[in-house]
Amino acid sequence: MKFGFIAKHRGIWPADWLCGALGVSRGGFYAWLTRPRSGRSRNNEELSAKVRASFIANDRTYGARRVWHDMLAEAISCGLHRIERLMRLQALKARPRRARPQLRSARTQPQMDR
Numbered sequence: 001m002k003f004g005f006i007a008k009h010r011g012i013w014p015a016d017w018l019c020g021a022l023g024v025s026r027g028g029f030y031a032w033l034t035r036p037r038s039g040r041s042r043n044n045e046e047l048s049a050k051v052r053a054s055f056i057a058n059d060r061t062y063g064a065r066r067v068w069h070d071m072l073a074e075a076i077s078c079g080l081h082r083i084e085r086l087m088r089l090q091a092l093k094a095r096p097r098r099a100r101p102q103l104r105s106a107r108t109q110p111q112m113d114r
Contacts, residue, residue, distance in 0.1 A: 003032045047071075047078060048086045055092050063094040 006018045006029055019026045054070045055062055062070070064084040071078055087093075 003029050007033065044082075044086065047076070047082070048090060050074070050076065051083060051086050052090060052092065055087070060092075060095050061097075 002022045002024050006015055006022065006024075009018060015029060016026055019029050050071065051067055054067050058066070058070075064080060064087050067087065068078070068080045068083040071083065
């Protein structure tokens with residue numbers, strides 16, 4: 001998080017000053033810049049695209065549990081909480097079901113007193 005902040009704001013302030021203010025080493029920051037992304041973050045990116053595709057293909061009505069079942073049906077091994085987190089990061093929320101109008105039968109309607 002600190003390195004990301006430094007990378008974002010180093011055009012405004014010097015990286016040396018930002019590293020000192022945040023208590024991290026300059027060498028660590030520059031090593032972070034050149035380091036390749038982790039396998040987990042690459043997998044999360046691929047899975048996020050598949051989660052989004054499944055969500056949109058199902059008219060944005062599937063929640064995390066149904067999307068997770070779709071992923072398991074495609075033989076993609078992942079956990080429910082991971083799908084929940086990826087959906088939350090992408091702001092994917094299932095649309096609520098439409099409320100159906102209640103039909104009243106003749107027996108339940110109040111009788112008029114005469």
